[in-house]
Amino acid sequence: EPEVTQTPSHQVTQMGQEVILRCVPISNHLYFYWYRQILGQKVEFLVSFYNNEISEKSEIFDDQFSVERPDGSNFTLKIRSTKLEDSAMYFCASSGRRAAFSGNTIYFGEGSWLTVV
């Protein structure tokens, strides 16, 4: 069964450093997402991406965050200057020909655990 894959599984970074989290969505999917889950809390929407541009973003997704699809397979989340409160599990997700909110199943990756020290 196709899966969303993410790297790294765990990253420790110094406060103020830039971090890039990488994702390979399911190959025939067109909608891509990043979600964040702080330890013990809910899964929070960050951003959705379709047709090479951001389609929706939350208030969490400020100027420190950016997303990119640099080639035909990868989807990245960059945090420019990490803060302690950015420590969380970051989930990449994808859905098929329709957006998740329209009823297409959203598939999550295993997550990248980011620890900012």
Place this chain on the structure above:
Amino acid sequence: GENVEQHPSTLSVQEGDSAVIKCTYSDSASNYFPWYKQELGKRPQLIIDIRSNVGEKKDQRIAVTLNKTAKHFSLHITETQPEDSAVYFCGQGAQKLVFGQGTRLTINP
């Protein structure tokens, strides 16, 4: 905007009993309501979903009911088993898919 409230935050039931988790939402434009199960340290995985043109959907021991007038939907798990122990998140989508706060379900043997 899109906001979904989920209750209870924790739920403990005896093996074999039923479990019910409820969510309420505010955005009347929402038309898609999935439920995800997240085991400790794992990714959320879809267990069942319902669209706004349906009032109830069932898949073996799991069912979801939707009341669009009252803006709430519920997950029902019957004949619970130890492997049902996990955190369950409801979701709702209009312009984006957002999740409730989660319910930690514990099945006691």
